[in-house]
Amino acid sequence: MPRRAAALIIGNELLSGKVSDANLPVLARTLFELGIRLERAVMCRDEEVAIASELRLLCDRYDLVFTSGGIGPTHDDRTIQGVARAFGVALRRDPGLEARILAHYGPRTTEGHLRMAEIPEGSRLIESEELAWPVLQVGNVYVLPGVPEFFARKLKAIRHLIGMERPYLSAAVETRCDEGEIAALLERIEREHGVEVGSYPRFVDGKMQLRLTLDSQDPEQVEKALEALLRGLNPAMVLGVERPKALDQKKAKT
Amino acid sequence: MPRRAAALIIGNELLSGKVSDANLPVLARTLFELGIRLERAVMCRDEEVAIASELRLLCDRYDLVFTSGGIGPTHDDRTIQGVARAFGVALRRDPGLEARILAHYGPRTTEGHLRMAEIPEGSRLIESEELAWPVLQVGNVYVLPGVPEFFARKLKAIRHLIGMERPYLSAAVETRCDEGEIAALLERIEREHGVEVGSYPRFVDGKMQLRLTLDSQDPEQVEKALEALLRGLNPAMVLGVERPKALDQKKAKT
Numbered sequence: 367m368p369r370r371a372a373a374l375i376i377g378n379e380l381l382s383g384k385v386s387d388a389n390l391p392v393l394a395r396t397l398f399e400l401g402i403r404l405e406r407a408v409m410c411r412d413e414e415v416a417i418a419s420e421l422r423l424l425c426d427r428y429d430l431v432f433t434s435g436g437i438g439p440t441h442d443d444r445t446i447q448g449v450a451r452a453f454g455v456a457l458r459r460d461p462g463l464e465a466r467i468l469a470h471y472g473p474r475t476t477e478g479h480l481r482m483a484e485i486p487e488g489s490r491l492i493e494s495e496e497l498a499w500p501v502l503q504v505g506n507v508y509v510l511p512g513v514p515e516f517f518a519r520k521l522k523a524i525r526h527l528i529g530m531e532r533p534y535l536s537a538a539v540e541t542r543c544d545e546g547e548i549a550a551l552l553e554r555i556e557r558e559h560g561v562e563v564g565s566y567p568r569f570v571d572g573k574m575q576l577r578l579t580l581d582s583q584d585p586e587q588v589e590k591a592l593e594a595l596l597r598g599l600n601p602a603m604v605l606g607v608e609r610p611k612a613l614d615q616k617k618a619k620t
Numbered sequence: 621m622p623r624r625a626a627a628l629i630i631g632n633e634l635l636s637g638k639v640s641d642a643n644l645p646v647l648a649r650t651l652f653e654l655g656i657r658l659e660r661a662v663m664c665r666d667e668e669v670a671i672a673s674e675l676r677l678l679c680d681r682y683d684l685v686f687t688s689g690g691i692g693p694t695h696d697d698r699t700i701q702g703v704a705r706a707f708g709v710a711l712r713r714d715p716g717l718e719a720r721i722l723a724h725y726g727p728r729t730t731e732g733h734l735r736m737a738e739i740p741e742g743s744r745l746i747e748s749e750e751l752a753w754p755v756l757q758v759g760n761v762y763v764l765p766g767v768p769e770f771f772a773r774k775l776k777a778i779r780h781l782i783g784m785e786r787p788y789l790s791a792a793v794e795t796r797c798d799e800g801e802i803a804a805l806l807e808r809i810e811r812e813h814g815v816e817v818g819s820y821p822r823f824v825d826g827k828m829q830l831r832l833t834l835d836s837q838d839p840e841q842v843e844k845a846l847e848a849l850l851r852g853l854n855p856a857m858v859l860g861v862e863r864p865k866a867l868d869q870k871k872a873k874t
Binding site for chain 2: 378379380381382383384385386387388390391392393394395396397398404405406407408409410411416438439440441442471474475476477478479481482513514515534536544545546547548549550552553556562563564565566567568569579581
């Protein structure tokens, strides 16, 4: 069984529509590549109690939890407090972080800046050469920033710690099929080949296209399902086929 | 008190990173304009039990719930089943919808197509001149499609039914301030003026900018908070000010 993960995306700005979240897709793709199943994502406001109660549930139910947002120096950054409350621990000022803040801001240092040195008791600071500031880990929770550039950089830096199971592979077939007409075929492919079949209608240049995807951790399964799918579709409706990289490499060898 | 809303965004493709959700930002902006507070969004997989249990919680806790995705004709579209299970009711085939499907697809009609005529007992079909297909409402839940163009069109068509409270207004100041240096100022503005103050660092052309926002349903509050904020900031660090439209109109009149 692949490990199961969840995400908590934190920020009033996302729920008022001022900002569109850019971090969940990055996390989702990374976990897919690592063979970890992202089961659920929750978006909540910058409120300590809400963050804590969401997190408590996610930590209990999932192997890995990732948070995004709410770790800056201002009053609306409540994530660290929420994490501490979820784990029932106090905050302490970390002397190492405090020294780094003082070294960086010098005489301009404010209480706001120093708040960023406060971390929950029993948490771990993950340092990395590529990072100016460590990643906080508390239990099975990785606490990541909301700014997309920082989120992506930090996720990349901790990727090797999350570990690698069998990666998920995905093949895709781009078509002009009508979804309803091939519904029975898709259900059969999923049942017979043990792959997860997805069917995604969308507009491309004003015309409806249907993208079909086949996912599995087993490259053989994906390949066989892809062959069966292509046999079942009207070739005149197929616009393109995308094989996962691992399949291409395998093909190249044989 | 403004009414409180939640969203359930449904789709494996979002949690595997194949597709980035585009519907939540549209919903969030719409509710903000209508003066309804979007409190929470959950993203889950295309699984009937997961959809039903998420929805049960959301329906009980929030005044309005909106779902996105999973209402097509294929086996991975489980939203309608999930909604029925959440409300503990059976599905029935609606004769009107069935007739429309048969008229549209004619001899090409499949069981997949006809699945789209199945709706939970006791649900309401909202018709609109702009829509080819009605919106399903079950209790306090509006069931919307995942395809972004259809989601936006349907949300627009039911907007007048959701109703209008006092709209939220938002002013914004774009700055080059350091977040930590003005943290105390921001906290004071929020406390003294009763507005929600947001502080959003982000990269613009490779340089860090800090966007400050002031939200309230009371135009006077926003205006006073904006004046106080601008008095408190170093003018050399201010790049731009955006007043909400309602404030601009008021200014123009006086």
